[in-house]
Amino acid sequence: MxxxxxxxxxxxxxxxxxxxxxxxxxxxxxxxxxxxxxxxxxxxNSALTPESQAEKLAKMGIEADPDEIMTSSVATAAHLLKVHGSVKVMMIGEEGLRKALETAGHTVVRQHPQAVVVGIDRSITYGKLADASLAVSAGASFIATNSDKAYPTEQGLVPGNGAFAGLIELATGVSPYYIGxxxxxxxxxxxxxxxxxxxxxxxxxxxxxxxxxxxxxxxxxxxxxxxxxxxxxxxxxxxxxxxxxxxxxxxxxxx
Amino acid sequence: MxxxxxxxxxxxxxxxxxxxxxxxxxxxxxxxxxxxxxxxxxxxNSALTPESQAEKLAKMGIEADPDEIMTSSVATAAHLLKVHGSVKVMMIGEEGLRKALETAGHTVVRQHPQAVVVGIDRSITYGKLADASLAVSAGASFIATNSDKAYPTEQGLVPGNGAFAGLIELATGVSPYYIGxxxxxxxxxxxxxxxxxxxxxxxxxxxxxxxxxxxxxxxxxxxxxxxxxxxxxxxxxxxxxxxxxxxxxxxxxxx
The missing domain is CATH 3.40.50.1000 (HAD superfamily/HAD-like)
Known part of the structure; x- marks a missing residue:
């Protein structure tokens, strides 16, 4: 081998x-x-920061530098920077996505974004989905951290980010650009x-x-x-x- | 004519x-x-009861008996009764759907339902979507009041019930039966x-x-x-x- x-x-x-x-x-x-x-x-996984992933790995006996951990959130922030420069971004997501976007120099806004980024968000609301749909329909770039339609939990498969990005796609007719x-x-x-x-x-x-x-x-x-x-x-x-x-x-x- | x-x-x-x-x-x-x-x-529209729709029409100068108003929620409850009899149902939806289900003799439950009914719910949470997905995957009948993917508001098109039913379909691989x-x-x-x-x-x-x-x-x-x-x-x-x-x-x- x-x-x-x-x-x-x-x-x-x-x-x-x-x-x-x-x-x-x-x-x-x-x-x-x-x-x-x-x-x-x-x-x-877009929810955790590289730092929290490194901590989780350390508990399992694996040393890892946060720099060695690439999450779909970090790659999303990097992709945005490469294609559009620093942008105003509307975000659906958790801590890992927010940190990644801010670290890369983007500004998280609640209206008139240049880009809408969708990652898993276990605090999702109807208002967030409506605002994202309106912004995508108004022409903002539509990026999803990953396309996983479901993910396993102890209870079974629950909706993943691909299902939420799919909801916005159904509502707007616009397909997201997937990073993961x-x-x-x-x-x-x-x-x-x-x-x-x-x-x-x-x-x-x-x-x-x-x-x-x-x-x-x-x-x-x-x-x-x-x-x-x-x-x-x-x-x-x-x-x-x-x-x-x-x-x-x-x-x-x-x- | x-x-x-x-x-x-x-x-x-x-x-x-x-x-x-x-x-x-x-x-x-x-x-x-x-x-x-x-x-x-x-x-x-699954959110309003026939009674509230009748009130809305009355304000516009139209008299209507609630019996003359068929909503997708009322038809959903009637469909369930016809096909399955009175059932334990998990519900995503608003007042109109809850009333329709209860009036038809169904019991709204939070776990182990025989049927999952999805109508528009502007108080949607991740937990509700996860529970519905788990129940559908476990074999509960999957019924959606209507398939409208978006609906117009003053701000523009926002996600409709078809987009939420679509999310659960993406997460579970099971297609809903649409009533509306x-x-x-x-x-x-x-x-x-x-x-x-x-x-x-x-x-x-x-x-x-x-x-x-x-x-x-x-x-x-x-x-x-x-x-x-x-x-x-x-x-x-x-x-x-x-x-x-x-x-x-x-x-x-x-x-």
């Missing part, structure tokens, strides 16, 4: 499940750290920030339709692990296959 | 626009009342309640895709008025045409 210099890990379903670490991944990452390989994290996996802006932003070369990078994830697809679209190698959404036996349903398919990272053989 | 015994009027865009009565419709209805014709109202126009359950319930014969009925409305389509699907004559959503000149884009197309009901000629 190949040697990679920049390992990009999905989080939920790959490094942990909810609050439970996946031990094979944790010890694999610890080994990579000892060997001095680059370790990065790429998550569609399976789109590539997060991998792009990480590569730019750390000067990574595609040929040195590998994307590790449990979800074919987000993690593996993002890796394939970005043109890097991919490793599927059978610890979350997509079962190994279901990979055959998809066209392009991941470079490697493992039960867990415990099966990774160093040549 | 034909003589009809049972006139079914859409409300918003046909009888009034928001709080503004449309004078030609108001005086036309007053004439119908004088002649002793049957006058009924058929609205996708362009579906026929409201006209069906009205005909049953008042013993109306299809050949005596006519549906009057401004919106081809809801009012006129519901009339056509129900197999009754239709009258399009150019006082709301669909412009007369745009009717040609559609297949089956309304029986009559008028600028306003002021143009209705009695033979």
């Amino acid at each position: 190949r040697k990679y210099h920049a390992w990009c890990f999905d989080l939920d379903g790959t490094v942990y499940r909810g609050e439970e670490p996946i031990p094979e991944t944790v010890s694999f990452i610890q080994k990579l750290r000892e060997q001095g390989a680059g370790v990065f994290f790429v998550t569609n 996996k399976p789109s590539v802006p997060m991998l792009e932003a990480l590569a730019e920030r750390h000067g990574l070369d595609r040929k040195d990078m590998v994307m590790v994830g449990d979800n074919y339709e987000t993690d593996i697809t993002a890796g394939i679209r970005f043109g890097i190698d991919t490793i599927h692990v059978d610890t979350g959404v997509t079962r190994t036996e279901d990979l055959a349903h998809y066209g392009e296959q991941p470079t490697y398919a493992l039960k867990t990272l415990g099966d990774w053989k160093v040549n | 034909r003589k009809y015994h049972a006139w079914c009027f859409d409300l918003d865009g046909t009888v009034y626009r928001g709080e503004e009565p449309i004078p030609e419709t108001v005086s036309f209805i007053q004439k119908l009342r004088e002649q002793g014709a049957g006058v009924f109202f058929v609205t996708n 126009k362009p579906s026929v359950p409201m006209l069906e319930a009205l005909a049953e309640r008042h013993g109306l014969d299809r050949k005596d009925m006519v549906m009057v409305g401004d919106n081809y895709e809801t009012d006129i389509t519901a009339g056509i699907r129900f197999g009754i004559d239709t009258i399009h008025v150019d006082t709301g959503v669909t412009r007369t000149e745009d009717l040609a884009h559609y297949g089956e045409q309304p029986t009559y197309a008028l600028k306003t009901l002021g143009d209705w000629k009695v033979n």
Whole structure:
């Protein structure tokens, strides 16, 4: 199996499940750290800041610098800056999105925005959805941190950001620009920030339709692990296959 | 022009626009009342009770018995009763929906419902949407009062019930059963309640895709008025045409 210099890990379903670490991944990452390989994290979760994600990982025995953690919120803020410069942005979202937008120099406003950014918001109100729809209809750019239509909780699948972005799309007839996996802006932003070369990078994830697809679209190698959404036996349903398919990272053989 | 015994009027865009009565419709209805014709109202608005709609009409000079007003909420409650009997129902919606369900003998519950009913709810929360998604995924019947994706306000188009039902559909993969126009359950319930014969009925409305389509699907004559959503000149884009197309009901000629 190949040697990679920049390992990009999905989080939920790959490094942990909810609050439970996946031990094979944790010890694999610890080994990579000892060997001095680059370790990065790429998550569609827009609610947490990189700092809070780093704290969560630290509790599981994984050291990570917030700079090594790319969230869909941070990539959204970076995308806006690249395409439009600093903008007035109307936001539906939680702390992770607000911090990311403000850190990148954008101004969060309640009316007349140049862009409407939608991330998961567990304090959603009708007024927020109406204001966002009116702004999108009035011509503001419409960006969604990620397209996940649902996400798993202990109770079962609950609505994800893709369902809320979909609501605004239904109300306005305008489709959002999606930042998270399976789109590539997060991998792009990480590569730019750390000067990574595609040929040195590998994307590790449990979800074919987000993690593996993002890796394939970005043109890097991919490793599927059978610890979350997509079962190994279901990979055959998809066209392009991941470079490697493992039960867990415990099966990774160093040549 | 034909003589009809049972006139079914859409409300918003046909009888009034928001709080503004449309004078030609108001005086036309007053004439119908004088002649002793049957006058009924058929609205996708699930938020108001028939009683509050009757009060709103009274202020505009139109007398109406709550029994003559069919709302998507009342038809939803009647549909549930017909198909499932009295059920435990989880509700997203406002006063009109709650009253309709309770009046029909259903019990509004917060967990383990047999049916999930979704109407417009301007006090929507993430918790309500999550609970509804979990119940639909667990197998509860999924019914939406109406499929309007947006509705007009003074500020512009804001999300309608179809967008919220669409959110739950995106999150769960389950499509709702829609009660309101362009579906026929409201006209069906009205005909049953008042013993109306299809050949005596006519549906009057401004919106081809809801009012006129519901009339056509129900197999009754239709009258399009150019006082709301669909412009007369745009009717040609559609297949089956309304029986009559008028600028306003002021143009209705009695033979």
